[in-house]
Amino acid sequence: MSTNAVExxxxxxxxxxxxxxxxxxxxxxxxxxxxVLGPNGAGKTTAVRILTTxxxxxxxxxxxxxxxxxxxxxxxxxxxxxxxxxxxxDPLLTGRENLVMLGELHQLRRPAAAARxxxxxxxxxxxxxxxxxxxxxxGGMRRRLDLAATLVAHPEVLFLDxxxxxxxxxxxxxxxxxxxxxxxxGTTVMLTTQYLEEAERLAxxxxxxxxxxxxxxxxxxxxxxxVGGDQVQVVVVEAHQLADxxxxxxxxxxxxxxxxxxxRAVTSPIDGGVETLIxxxxxxxxxxxxxxxxxxxxxxLDEVFMTLxxxxxxxxxx
Amino acid sequence: xxxxxxxxxxxxxxxTPEPARxxxxxxxxxxxxxxxxxxxxxxxxxxxTIQPIMFVLLFAYVFGGAITAPGGxxxxxxxMGGIFAQTIVFSAFGVAMGLANDRKNQAxxxxxxxxxARGAVLGGHAVASLIKALLPIVLMSLCGLTIGWRIHDGLxxxxxxxxxxxxxxxxxxxxxxxxxxxxxxxxxxxxxxxxALFPITFMASTFVPTETMPxxxxxxxxxxxxxxxxxxxxxxxxxPSTVAxxxxxxxxxxxxxxxxxxxxGIIGVCAPLAVRAYQRSVAK
Numbered sequence: 001m002s003t004n005a006v007e008x009x010x011x012x013x014x015x016x017x018x019x020x021x022x023x024x025x026x027x028x029x030x031x032x033x034x035x036v037l038g039p040n041g042a043g044k045t046t047a048v049r050i051l052t053t054x055x056x057x058x059x060x061x062x063x064x065x066x067x068x069x070x071x072x073x074x075x076x077x078x079x080x081x082x083x084x085x086x087x088x089x090d091p092l093l094t095g096r097e098n099l100v101m102l103g104e105l106h107q108l109r110r111p112a113a114a115a116r117x118x119x120x121x122x123x124x125x126x127x128x129x130x131x132x133x134x135x136x137x138x139g140g141m142r143r144r145l146d147l148a149a150t151l152v153a154h155p156e157v158l159f160l161d162x163x164x165x166x167x168x169x170x171x172x173x174x175x176x177x178x179x180x181x182x183x184x185x186g187t188t189v190m191l192t193t194q195y196l197e198e199a200e201r202l203a204x205x206x207x208x209x210x211x212x213x214x215x216x217x218x219x220x221x222x223x224x225x226x227v228g229g230d231q232v233q234v235v236v237v238e239a240h241q242l243a244d245x246x247x248x249x250x251x252x253x254x255x256x257x258x259x260x261x262x263x264r265a266v267t268s269p270i271d272g273g274v275e276t277l278i279x280x281x282x283x284x285x286x287x288x289x290x291x292x293x294x295x296x297x298x299x300x301l302d303e304v305f306m307t308l309x310x311x312x313x314x315x316x317x318x
Numbered sequence: 319x320x321x322x323x324x325x326x327x328x329x330x331x332x333x334t335p336e337p338a339r340x341x342x343x344x345x346x347x348x349x350x351x352x353x354x355x356x357x358x359x360x361x362x363x364x365x366x367t368i369q370p371i372m373f374v375l376l377f378a379y380v381f382g383g384a385i386t387a388p389g390g391x392x393x394x395x396x397x398m399g400g401i402f403a404q405t406i407v408f409s410a411f412g413v414a415m416g417l418a419n420d421r422k423n424q425a426x427x428x429x430x431x432x433x434x435a436r437g438a439v440l441g442g443h444a445v446a447s448l449i450k451a452l453l454p455i456v457l458m459s460l461c462g463l464t465i466g467w468r469i470h471d472g473l474x475x476x477x478x479x480x481x482x483x484x485x486x487x488x489x490x491x492x493x494x495x496x497x498x499x500x501x502x503x504x505x506x507x508x509x510x511x512x513x514a515l516f517p518i519t520f521m522a523s524t525f526v527p528t529e530t531m532p533x534x535x536x537x538x539x540x541x542x543x544x545x546x547x548x549x550x551x552x553x554x555x556x557x558p559s560t561v562a563x564x565x566x567x568x569x570x571x572x573x574x575x576x577x578x579x580x581x582x583g584i585i586g587v588c589a590p591l592a593v594r595a596y597q598r599s600v601a602k
Binding site for chain 2: 049052053054055074077078079080082085092101108120124156181185187
């Protein structure tokens with residue numbers, strides 16, 4: 001088997017006049033986590049649907065676990081787990097019935113499917129509710145069952161389409177722990193997300209997708225460096241001193257800084273690292289400007305996204 | 319809620335996948351799910367339980383006195399064949415709803431990402447629907463027996479009558495699968511089912527003999543397979559039915575053969591169309 005659990009070359013998918021994917025290449029090395037990050041409508045789900053054999057690409061080809069998604073669909077389906085965007089466990093079946101049914105559809109014999117269901121219900125803290133109908137589950141429980149369901153057949157590659165959308169922060173961090181553990185078992189994970197924090201927290205590699213194209217790829221560190229390295233940020237105590245602070249920062253960095261009156265922050269890209277920071281600090285002290293916060297930081301992934309796409313993600317994340 | 323930690327050894331990605339178990343196995347797994355759905359939603363079964371019994375009782379006692387069965391026989395006995403036919407035509411509705419609901423809550427995608435036999439999802443729905451169709455046939459037979467309906471022509475003939483009804487139910491299942499594949503939402507299915515199925519079952523000899531209908535309507539009713547299915551069941555059970563007279567159309571003279579032709583025709587046309595429509599509708 002190749003060392004890439006997922007490989008895609010030039011994937012194109014059109015729906016009538018809409019181009020959902022405009023030629024995407026990606027590689028997910030075996031045993032790693034890849035996050036496909038992008039706003040709604042970027043083509044994330046379409047990419048997952050092609051890789052899980054749910055739809056065929058108009059152009060390009062892809063392999064999953066070494067098998068061609070277009071011509072060896074059954075072989076691919078035997079080796080993957082898919083958690084779609086909304087939990088797709090059956091609301092009228094109990095937790096146990098759901099897992100047993102999916103086990104049987106993964107071609108396990110009934111006793112093996114039943115044993116596997118018990119194992120997974122335990123692992124996902126659902127044993128007490130195994131006999132309850134899923135429509136009575138909370139959103140977090142349903143998600144957990146959904147994730148458990150994808151693991152029924154020991155998948156080589158796990159596709160998680162926005163796995164934590166709609167979850168509260170606690171349930172989200174619990175799912176993150178599970179995904180970490182999974183990767184420890186050698187399972188390859190490809191997940192889509194609108195949450196920059198989630199991509200940074202979970203993924204070895206990130207691809208940023210917008211309008212069906214990959215606009216950047218690499219790990220979080222690399223992506224941040226690509227949009228201009230370190231920044232110095234000064235937050236002043238008194239709003240009327242903002243302009244003075246900006247003048248001092250500009251004097252040190254040689255570029256016009258960005259001002260935010262609401263947060264009383266002055267932000268500017270710098271080259272010199274800590275030495276430059278010390279210069280800024282000295283200048284502020286000499287001018288007797290009271291400072292609430294002075295920091296050297298990397299851009300957030302939100303800023304990376306804004307720089308690369310020219311759009312603010314916050315609307316779409318909501 | 320306790321924190322989630324996956325015990326090591328829960329997942330083995332290097333494990334060899336299981337060999338395929340075949341279409342019949344996968345179909346039965348999906349059919350069992352359909353039966354569980356029926357058990358968990360008894361209210362959704364009303365079209366197969368309460369409704370036919372209600373029709374039997376209403377027509378037998380409210381309209382029964384005012385309607386004359388052909389040949390002057392018992393109206394209750396005439397009525398049973400009609401309501402058997404009506405109920406079976408309506409069985410298309412349940413399977414269409416099941417498919418549309420699957421689509422709505424994305425169950426279809428989950429199934430399609432599994433290493434299942436092709437056609438098992440449709441097959442499972444069809445089998446569950448057929449089992450569901452047996453329920454009203456049994457219930458109505460019992461209800462009919464308590465209000466005075468009898469089988470007069472011997473066991474063999476009655477068995478053939480039931481086989482004919484079940485065969486037609488299987489054909490209607492594929493009408494339902496086609497409807498559920500083409501119409502994507504449960505609401506749409508509901509609308510179309512009632513707009514189409516109600517007139518079809520009423521413009522027939524379901525409740526009244528076709529002889530009393532005005533010319534144009536009578537022609538429609540005489541060629542309506544609901545009429546011939548009802549008449550065929552009446553004949554097989556030895557109940558009062560329309561007696562064909564010279565000049566009646568072929569469908570009235572040979573209701574059983576005409577019904578069998580419809581069963582073959584519906585399955586032959588609807589099943590392949592349904593499979594195609596389903597494949598197309600889900601592969602987006």
